[in-house]
Amino acid sequence: MDCSTVAWKAQVAELDDFDEVVRLYRPRIFRYLVATLRDRDLAESLTQDCFLKAWNARHQFRGDSSLMTWLTRIAVNLVRDHARSQRMRFWQKARAEDLDPADIGDWLAEERSGPEQSLLAREQAGAVWDAVKVLSPHQRTVFLLRFVEEMELPQIADATGMNENTVKSHLYRALRSVREKVGTRV
Amino acid sequence: MTAIEEMERELAEPLRHFRGAVKAMAERELAQTRRVALPAEKKVGWRPVWVYAWAPAGLLVVLMAVGLMMQSHTPMQQAENHGPNVAQTEAPPAGQQRLSDTALMTEIDEDLNQNAPTPLAPLEVSTANTQANTTQAEGSDGVQP
Numbered sequence: 416m417d418c419s420t421v422a423w424k425a426q427v428a429e430l431d432d433f434d435e436v437v438r439l440y441r442p443r444i445f446r447y448l449v450a451t452l453r454d455r456d457l458a459e460s461l462t463q464d465c466f467l468k469a470w471n472a473r474h475q476f477r478g479d480s481s482l483m484t485w486l487t488r489i490a491v492n493l494v495r496d497h498a499r500s501q502r503m504r505f506w507q508k509a510r511a512e513d514l515d516p517a518d519i520g521d522w523l524a525e526e527r528s529g530p531e532q533s534l535l536a537r538e539q540a541g542a543v544w545d546a547v548k549v550l551s552p553h554q555r556t557v558f559l560l561r562f563v564e565e566m567e568l569p570q571i572a573d574a575t576g577m578n579e580n581t582v583k584s585h586l587y588r589a590l591r592s593v594r595e596k597v598g599t600r601v
Numbered sequence: 602m603t604a605i606e607e608m609e610r611e612l613a614e615p616l617r618h619f620r621g622a623v624k625a626m627a628e629r630e631l632a633q634t635r636r637v638a639l640p641a642e643k644k645v646g647w648r649p650v651w652v653y654a655w656a657p658a659g660l661l662v663v664l665m666a667v668g669l670m671m672q673s674h675t676p677m678q679q680a681e682n683h684g685p686n687v688a689q690t691e692a693p694p695a696g697q698q699r700l701s702d703t704a705l706m707t708e709i710d711e712d713l714n715q716n717a718p719t720p721l722a723p724l725e726v727s728t729a730n731t732q733a734n735t736t737q738a739e740g741s742d743g744v745q746p
Contacts, residue, residue, distance in 0.1 A: 445634070446627035459634040522625035523618060539615035540622040562616050563623050583605065590608040597615050 433473065437466055440483060443564060444490050450559050451494055453548070461497065465490045480573045487564070487574040491556060498552060519544040539597065546596035547589075554589035557582055667702050671709070 444465055449458035468489050476485060520537030547555055556575060560566045568586070572579045609616070 442628065442631055445631050446624060449627050449630055450623050455630045455634070458630070462634075519619075519622050519626060522622045522629070536618040537622075540618040543612075543615050543619035544622070563620050565620075587605050587608075590605060590612065594608055594612055597612065 433470060436469075436482065440486050441466065443483065444486055447487065447559060447564055448490055448494065450547075450563055451555060457497075461490065461493045464493055468493075481570070484566075484570050484574050487560065487566075488576070491575055494556070495552070542597040543593055546593040549596075550589050550592060551585075553577075554585045554592070557585040558589040558593070561586060663702075667705070670702065670706060 441462060445458055445462045448461050448465075449455055452458050452461070465486060469486055472489075476482075480488075520541040523533070523536050523540055547558060550558060553575075557571055560571045560574060561568075566574065568579055568582050571577075572582045575582065577585075
């Protein structure tokens with residue numbers, strides 16, 4: 416039995432203990448969703464939906480990709496479907512973001528030692544957060560998967576259903592946009 | 602790829618702070634959310650609805666069959682079968698909750714035989730007492746031989 420077969424069997428077997436799967440991957444899926452949607456309640460709701468879909472489709476998991484990539488693909492599709500719904504469009508107009516962009520830098524305050532370093536770090540984190548907000552949905556997805564979830568380009572391609580060249584294109588444009596905005600603020 | 606790598610290097614520090622902030626924020630937000638609740642019934646496997654619909658019907662059929670079997674058996678036949686069926690009335694294996702239909706019937710048969718009037722006792726009993734017992738039985742409960 417070669418290594419790839421062993422790895423596949425291990426991934427498929429991992430799904431048998433679904434409680435463990437939820438424990439391990441829920442934080443990462445929620446993190447991607449809350450960074451994308453900027454709405455904690457909506458992110459929580461889609462996180463639930465993601466794992467329910469994964470539970471219902473667990474017998475279809477063939478192990479072609481990693482479990483994280485498979486779950487991310489479900490989450491990406493949920494975000495896309497939700498964005499297309501009429502209800503989502505209504506709420507986008509009706510309410511402000513649940514997460515205040517000015518607060519994102521505060522999460523770093525406790526981790527920084529010097530005040531100047533702390534201030535700079537908060538400014539930079541806030542600038543990137545604001546820049547990501549105005550990216551297109553595809554650019555935002557690729558950017559977050561690359562720089563928050565630290566996925567490689569082939570994994571991002573697998574999770575989003577895009578080919579790798581398309582992923583590179585979105586990533587390039589996202590980085591260029593973020594660099595322009597971050598450069599003017601800090 | 603070179604242009605991407607170049608921009609990634611240029612933005613390394615802001616991206617690092619951004620990643621740290623998002624991770625810390627998500628952890629705090631996650632701590633305030635509910636746990637993922639999977640459907641309890643799905644955890645033990647899928648059971649089709651029709652199982653629950655047909656189970657009472659199946660039970661009814663079994664009860665009807667038992668009733669028919671009880672009506673078709675005569676007391677003499679039950680007495681003859683008493684010996685071979687004894688083994689079936691022995692205590693079921695540990696943990697088994699239901700008696701088999703045959704064991705249940707045998708139990709009923711034994712009970713009936715014990716309470717059977719003297720005139721209906723097995724023919725092995727001395728025939729010398731038969732007539733006297735018959736007369737006595739008629740006087741007590743009006744049962745005709």
